[in-house]
Amino acid sequence: MQKIILRTENLSKTFPGVQALKNINFELYKGEIHGIVGENGAGKSTFVKILGGIHQPDTGKIYLNGEQVEIRSPRDAKRLGITLIHQEITLVPHLTVAENILLGRLPTKKLFGFISVLNYDEMYSKAEEILDRIGVNIPVTSKVKELSVGEQQIVEIARALADEAQIICMDEPTSALSPYEIERLFDVIRSLKNGNVSVIYISHHINEIFEICDRVTVFRDGEKIGTFRVSDVTPEKIITLMIGRKLSQFYAYREKSTAIWETPILEIRNLSTRPIGAKALRLEKISLKVYPGEILGIFGLMGAGKTELAKAVFGVYKIEKGEILLEGEKIDIRRPLDAKRYGIVYVPEDRLREGLVLSMPVKCNITLPCLDNLTGSILIPQELERDIAMKWVNALRIAVPHIDFRAANLSGGNKQKVVIAKWLEMKPKVIIFDEPTMGIDVGAKEEIRKIISDLALQGIGIILISSEAEEVMSLADRIVVMRNGKIIGEFDRREVTKDDLLALASGVRREVKEDTKMGG
Amino acid sequence: MPSRESKDIREQLRIYVLALYSKEEFKPFVALIGIILVSSILSPYYLTIYNWRTILAQASPYIILAIGETLIILMGSIDLSPGSVLALSGAVTASCIMLLGLPVWLSVLIGLAIGGILGLINGIMVTKAKIPSFVATLAMLAAARGLTLIITGGRPISGLPDEFTRLAGFVYNIPVPFLITLIVLFFTTFLLKYTKIGRYVYAIGGNEEAARFSGINVDAVKIVIFTLSGILYGLAGIIIAARLASAYPQAGVGYELDAIASSVLGGVQLIGGLGSPIGALIGTLILITITNILILLNVNPYYQFVVKGFVLALAATTLTRGLRYTK
Ligand SMILES: Nc1ncnc2c1ncn2[C@@H]1O[C@H](COP(=O)(O)OP(=O)(O)OP(=O)(O)O)[C@@H](O)[C@H]1O
Ligand SMILES: [Mg+2]
Numbered sequence: 083m084q085k086i087i088l089r090t091e092n093l094s095k096t097f098p099g100v101q102a103l104k105n106i107n108f109e110l111y112k113g114e115i116h117g118i119v120g121e122n123g124a125g126k127s128t129f130v131k132i133l134g135g136i137h138q139p140d141t142g143k144i145y146l147n148g149e150q151v152e153i154r155s156p157r158d159a160k161r162l163g164i165t166l167i168h169q170e171i172t173l174v175p176h177l178t179v180a181e182n183i184l185l186g187r188l189p190t191k192k193l194f195g196f197i198s199v200l201n202y203d204e205m206y207s208k209a210e211e212i213l214d215r216i217g218v219n220i221p222v223t224s225k226v227k228e229l230s231v232g233e234q235q236i237v238e239i240a241r242a243l244a245d246e247a248q249i250i251c252m253d254e255p256t257s258a259l260s261p262y263e264i265e266r267l268f269d270v271i272r273s274l275k276n277g278n279v280s281v282i283y284i285s286h287h288i289n290e291i292f293e294i295c296d297r298v299t300v301f302r303d304g305e306k307i308g309t310f311r312v313s314d315v316t317p318e319k320i321i322t323l324m325i326g327r328k329l330s331q332f333y334a335y336r337e338k339s340t341a342i343w344e345t346p347i348l349e350i351r352n353l354s355t356r357p358i359g360a361k362a363l364r365l366e367k368i369s370l371k372v373y374p375g376e377i378l379g380i381f382g383l384m385g386a387g388k389t390e391l392a393k394a395v396f397g398v399y400k401i402e403k404g405e406i407l408l409e410g411e412k413i414d415i416r417r418p419l420d421a422k423r424y425g426i427v428y429v430p431e432d433r434l435r436e437g438l439v440l441s442m443p444v445k446c447n448i449t450l451p452c453l454d455n456l457t458g459s460i461l462i463p464q465e466l467e468r469d470i471a472m473k474w475v476n477a478l479r480i481a482v483p484h485i486d487f488r489a490a491n492l493s494g495g496n497k498q499k500v501v502i503a504k505w506l507e508m509k510p511k512v513i514i515f516d517e518p519t520m521g522i523d524v525g526a527k528e529e530i531r532k533i534i535s536d537l538a539l540q541g542i543g544i545i546l547i548s549s550e551a552e553e554v555m556s557l558a559d560r561i562v563v564m565r566n567g568k569i570i571g572e573f574d575r576r577e578v579t580k581d582d583l584l585a586l587a588s589g590v591r592r593e594v595k596e597d598t599k600m601g602g
Numbered sequence: 603m604p605s606r607e608s609k610d611i612r613e614q615l616r617i618y619v620l621a622l623y624s625k626e627e628f629k630p631f632v633a634l635i636g637i638i639l640v641s642s643i644l645s646p647y648y649l650t651i652y653n654w655r656t657i658l659a660q661a662s663p664y665i666i667l668a669i670g671e672t673l674i675i676l677m678g679s680i681d682l683s684p685g686s687v688l689a690l691s692g693a694v695t696a697s698c699i700m701l702l703g704l705p706v707w708l709s710v711l712i713g714l715a716i717g718g719i720l721g722l723i724n725g726i727m728v729t730k731a732k733i734p735s736f737v738a739t740l741a742m743l744a745a746a747r748g749l750t751l752i753i754t755g756g757r758p759i760s761g762l763p764d765e766f767t768r769l770a771g772f773v774y775n776i777p778v779p780f781l782i783t784l785i786v787l788f789f790t791t792f793l794l795k796y797t798k799i800g801r802y803v804y805a806i807g808g809n810e811e812a813a814r815f816s817g818i819n820v821d822a823v824k825i826v827i828f829t830l831s832g833i834l835y836g837l838a839g840i841i842i843a844a845r846l847a848s849a850y851p852q853a854g855v856g857y858e859l860d861a862i863a864s865s866v867l868g869g870v871q872l873i874g875g876l877g878s879p880i881g882a883l884i885g886t887l888i889l890i891t892i893t894n895i896l897i898l899l900n901v902n903p904y905y906q907f908v909v910k911g912f913v914l915a916l917a918a919t920t921l922t923r924g925l926r927y928t929k
């Protein structure tokens with residue numbers, strides 16, 4: 083019998099209009115990796131936020147090592163040894179790795195016997211020792227902003243260890259990681275387990291759960307459906323429990339496309355840009371064509387330049403050389419507004435920064451881009467606006483109590499659905515989807531895939547950007563592979579395997595895990 | 603789950619009550635009522651018609667300024683120029699009447715246009731020259747004040763005709779400036795709530811990046827709103843000139859702080875995206891009422907500033923509690 087480190091008893095939490103958690107009885111063993119799965123809005127994040135002291139439960143008790151505890155603030159949680167790691171990184175970008183790891187407990191020494199100054203030697207050796215413990219090799223003197231997202235996440239874990247965390251809760255930690263980085267994160271998580279740290283691991287990737295978790299708990303509509311040893315269940319069983327019905331077919335291939343292969347609806351010729359962003363990636367001589375009714379998949383690992391390409395076409399980044407043709411005619415796009423007017427729209431990957439206005443209701447977010455197209459008058463057509471918002475909330479099954487609900491209060495996956503919904507009313511000619519199903523539950527993923535296929539059937543040209551090979555394989559007609567800002571291959575979907583794609587994208591022929599180092 | 607079509611009435615009611623409570627203006631409104639109640643207990647003169655005539659007449663230009671400032675703050679920008687723009691508009695209007703002998707209505711229009719032009723320049727500096735609004739409007743604060751001093755020669759322009767000062771008169775005990783204020787309030791509220799540009803103001807303030815990615819012409823919206831606010835500052839300047847029957851070169855010095863303070867007290871979030879003109883009205887009334895009761899109680903005027911500062915700081919701590927929106 084294993085030792086129970088954390089136990090919750092009848093934990094409930096209500097938000098205005100939503101019961102997020104109902105009587106959750108949950109047990110976490112010492113040194114186990116415990117997965118939590120559930121549909122978008124099932125209450126997973128709320129549950130770990132309660133453990134992390136961000137939300138207070140309405141009723142229910144929390145026991146840590148058999149003693150009842152109150153977690154009133156993130157500080158309380160930290161003191162009790164509970165750390166929450168979410169997708170949004172909370173490191174200080176301008177400080178070094180060592181400073182970030184030891185922030186709050188920086189070692190000092192006395193100068194002349196009385197002036198207290200930072201002891202850098204001790205700081206570096208302590209930080210190195212912690213990183214060693216989880217078996218990673220990140221230079222402790224480099225600035226955090228120079229690290230990849232995956233490395234930053236590992237630094238967060240190291241910081242938790244420095245704070246002597248006993249329980250680390252990870253909320254969708256892999257959504258921004260490349261396959262190689264995910265492997266590395268898993269190695270770190272396994273080493274945590276050996277160090278007797280318990281991990282709560284939230285993910286929408288059922289395969290990840292089966293890869294690293296000991297047990298898994300399923301949430302549905304704020305209730306706990308059950309906890310299972312992963313060795314006792316199948317992924318299909320878990321999915322069925324999650325969504326309350328059977329999923330017809332996992333990764334169903336799209337029907338043959340009805341694309342008209344005459345004039346491309348969008349053509350990009352020799353597009354190059356200056357170096358973009360902190361990584362100074364530049365796009366070089368990108369040429370591609372999208373036909374009406376076709377789905378063009380763009381596959382590549384994190385940092386390959388897929389998002390940069392999309393944003394260059396959408397008018398966010400300046401194009402240095404090259405041209406864009408819409409239905410055979412050259413067009414000039416200098417800002418998103420121009421792109422929108424030509425009927426080219428972009429569903430961003432970074433939905434919090436680029437997709438949503440958190441302070442506005444769901445309704446207003448959905449209709450924001452299309453207001454200008456709805457009416458020539460300066461007034462907003464109130465009835466029509468409600469109808470449109472209602473239509474897409476229902477079509478995408480966005481879980482909200484009412485359409486005037488503030489976007490800030492949506493669960494992660496439902497935010498993504500709103501970002502997609504806002505472009506659908508526009509009837510665009512070309513839609514660029516950037517990681518459209520990231521952070522979305524399996525049921526809704528299937529729905530979004532279906533929406534994308536349907537849009538293609540209506541004759542829209544679709545560019546589907548994804549770092550999930552299965553996703554491009556199941557939806558796209560043609561697949562383009564990118565690496566380091568260049569296109570390095572183009573395939574018909576039927577001629578290529580998942581392994582081919584991965585090998586090409588990561589710059590090796592076969593073994594993907596071996597030497598795929600991202601961003602240098 | 604998706605919204606149910608047939609929600610029962612109690613649930614609907616609960617949502618409305620919650621919505622009311624979570625409005626940014628709710629706490630300031632309760633505070634204002636509280637201050638009014640306490641004031642009427644502290645001083646028997648407070649709740650007289652005569653006193654309220656004064657309060658409303660005095661408050662009106664401040665409310666108009668605060669509404670203009672609120673429009674800017676809602677977009678996530680800030681405007682430090684209202685006091686100077688006000689002074690220049692007042693001075694230009696007065697000069698048109700007194701020196702050029704233009705008809706009053708035309709002079710007023712010119713005064714408003716001056717406000718609009720200065721606002722437009724602010725807007726262009728912010729969007730086209732990409733100067734942060736704090737700096738751009740700080741430049742305007744200095745430049746517009748300088749222009750005012752130049753055209754007035756540093757002396758007040760007095761003796762404005764009755765036809766003009768009537769703008770600050772009374773209709774059945776209601777100050778005309780307050781009637782104008784109500785029109786401004788109605789107009790801006792309507793603009794923000796029911797028009798596309800109003801919606802874009804909230805979107806830009808809530809998340810400018812997302813607004814741009816939604817294909818909104820952010821620069822155009824900013825320019826229009828800066829111009830509109832400029833016109834409102836001009837209006838306030840004209841009202842002040844009418845009240846005093848003269849245009850002072852020092853009119854409105856430091857008013858930008860009152861305008862910002864009133865907006866914040868009225869629940870307008872400095873990061874943008876949340877708040878309303880009604881909030882600006884409530885915030886201004888809170889500040890004015892506090893000043894008024896201190897005068898009625900014969901408190902040394904120097905203390906009034908301390909009290910104002912204290913109230914603002916106190917209000918800021920309670921107002922922001924419970925908000926958890928990140929930009
Ligand atoms: N601050 C809040 N105010 C109001 N409602 C909220 C708030 N936070 C979460 N909710 C609601 O609580 C429910 C559970 O949300 P939660 O974020 O826990 O879901 P989740 O399981 O993490 O979903 P996802 O997989 O999409 O991230 C949702 O319906 C959400 O809209
Ligand atoms: Mg979540």
